Amino acid sequence: xxxxxxxxxxxxxxxxxxxxxxxxxxxxxxxxxxxxxxxxxxxxxxxxxxxxxxxxxxxxxxxxxxxxxxxxxxxxxxxxxxxxxxxxxxxxxxxxxxxxxxxxxxxxxxxxxxxxxxxxxxxxxxxxxxxxxxxxxxxxxxxxxxxxxxxxxxxxxxxxxxxxxxxxxxxxxxxxxxxxxxxxxxxxxxxxxxxxxxxxxxxxxxxxxxxxxxxxxxxxxxxxxxxxxxxxxxxxxxxxxxxxxxxxxxxxxxxxxxxxxxxxxxxxxxxxxxxxxxxxxxxxxxxxxxxxxxxxxxxxxxxxxxxxxxxxxxxxxx
Numbered sequence: 001x002x003x004x005x006x007x008x009x010x011x012x013x014x015x016x017x018x019x020x021x022x023x024x025x026x027x028x029x030x031x032x033x034x035x036x037x038x039x040x041x042x043x044x045x046x047x048x049x050x051x052x053x054x055x056x057x058x059x060x061x062x063x064x065x066x067x068x069x070x071x072x073x074x075x076x077x078x079x080x081x082x083x084x085x086x087x088x089x090x091x092x093x094x095x096x097x098x099x100x101x102x103x104x105x106x107x108x109x110x111x112x113x114x115x116x117x118x119x120x121x122x123x124x125x126x127x128x129x130x131x132x133x134x135x136x137x138x139x140x141x142x143x144x145x146x147x148x149x150x151x152x153x154x155x156x157x158x159x160x161x162x163x164x165x166x167x168x169x170x171x172x173x174x175x176x177x178x179x180x181x182x183x184x185x186x187x188x189x190x191x192x193x194x195x196x197x198x199x200x201x202x203x204x205x206x207x208x209x210x211x212x213x214x215x216x217x218x219x220x221x222x223x224x225x226x227x228x229x230x231x232x233x234x235x236x237x238x239x240x241x242x243x244x245x246x247x248x249x250x251x252x253x254x255x256x257x258x259x260x261x262x263x264x265x266x267x268x269x270x271x272x273x274x275x276x277x278x279x280x281x282x283x284x285x286x287x288x289x290x291x292x293x294x295x296x297x298x299x300x301x302x303x304x305x306x307x308x309x310x311x312x313x314x315x316x317x318x
Contacts, residue, residue, distance in 0.1 A: 003115045005128065008101060009135030011115075012041065012076075018048040019074040021099070023082045024089030025264075026052050027237070028060065028154030028189065030081035033103065033125040035063040036147035037080065040138040047072050053089020057234040059188055063147050076100050081125040081151075083109045083285060103128055108276055108285030120287075123161075123168040126151025130171050142179025149180035150189070157241065158190050162289055190238070197235035200225060204239060210249075211307050212316035217243035218253040218307060220263075220299055240266035240290075251275070251310050255295075255302055262296045265306055273313045281309050 012018075020038055022030040034050045041048035049070050056064065077099050082088065083106035085096040102113035105128060107120035122128050126148045133140060140148070152172050156164040159172075176182050193201075203225045210217050219242060229235075236256070243252030250271035255263040265282070267275040268290050275291040282305070284293025295302045311318045 001115050002111075003117055005103075005117055005132045006135050008103070008115070008117055009132055009137075011101070012046075012132075013044065013136055015076045016046050017072050017075040018046060019077045019095070020048060020050045021077065021079045021082065021088060021092060021095060022050065022052040022056075023087040024053040024092075025233070025236075026054060026056055026060075029124045029126055029151040031056055031060045031063055032147040032149075032151030032154075033080035033129045035067065036126060036129045036133065036144045036151075037078065037103075038067060039141075039144050039147065040133045040136060042067075043138050044136070051092065053091045054233070057237070059192075059234055059237075060150070063150060066143065078103065079113060080104070080129070081106075085112050103132065106286060108280070108291075121165070123163045123165055124151045124155035126155075127168065127171055130175075140175075140178050145175040145178040145180040146185065149175040149182060150185055153182070153186060154189055158186055163287065194231075194235055196230040196232070199229035200231040200235055201239070201242070203229060204242065208243060208246075209303075210246075211318050212251075212311050212314050214248045215250045215314055215316055216253065216307060216310045217246050217249045217251075218255070218303055219243055220255040220257070220303065222257045222299070223259070240268055244268045244270050251278075251314065253303075253306050253310065255299065255306070257299075258294075262294055263299075263302045265293045265295055265302070267291050267293075267306070267310070271314075273310075278306075278309050278313050282306075 020034045022034045038048045038050050047070050078101045079099050080103050099113040102116040104118050105122040105125045109118045130148050204219050208219045240254040252268040254266040267278050269275040274288045276286045279291040279293040282293040
């Protein structure tokens, strides 16, 4: 059932014992959304706990400070920034049919929860969590403000992406006034790289190939490359944007080899070409400017399939 944030807030104020789920390969928006909501619920005296299939990357640990683990059986399960239960990850799939509320900003959301609030116009789910917390009549402190700011700045690429709206800037400014350390967060998210990340990035750039008369660029990351560079999950963030940074490239593709040999595909678009529609052909989805899917096969086979779909979307020869 589709609901409003006001209806969600009324429910949350009355209920208790919340599990808040983030998607696998967690990013700043799903972590920021979960942590902000968890903090707000605890300020109301509720029991609330965050869960995710994957460990939260180290650079986001400041969002979790003070959120000691609580042990209880959930009465309400909330999914944040999750368009489809397939994104939960294997260890969280036992909750797939039990999700009571979904708060999300993906237009590709499949409405799997008993209640959902989906706003594709929001640049990040944390923008929706901000409004939800206001409706819950919870005061936003500096910790919550940093969660919300982090979700917005990471999902907008530090406000460089086309999904950033005037509302995004206004909420971010409000969070700064409430104590979010914007300069520090932006430096950690966008300007700080480990030596392992630089080693991995060097290897990844060597794989870059161009198609569609230079309008498409594709890179890949293999497990061997990750192992040789010593990179961890923290070092993967932002790699998908590398192809799109090349002058003339309208659509960038990154293929990341997973443990089972499949490839996680990330598509980024600088143009009117819809990345979500490209990924939907392979059972994925996301946003017009950023989307993903998963494919199996060799690097050459997977790259050929994705590039062919990009070429068709661009109306260009491969």
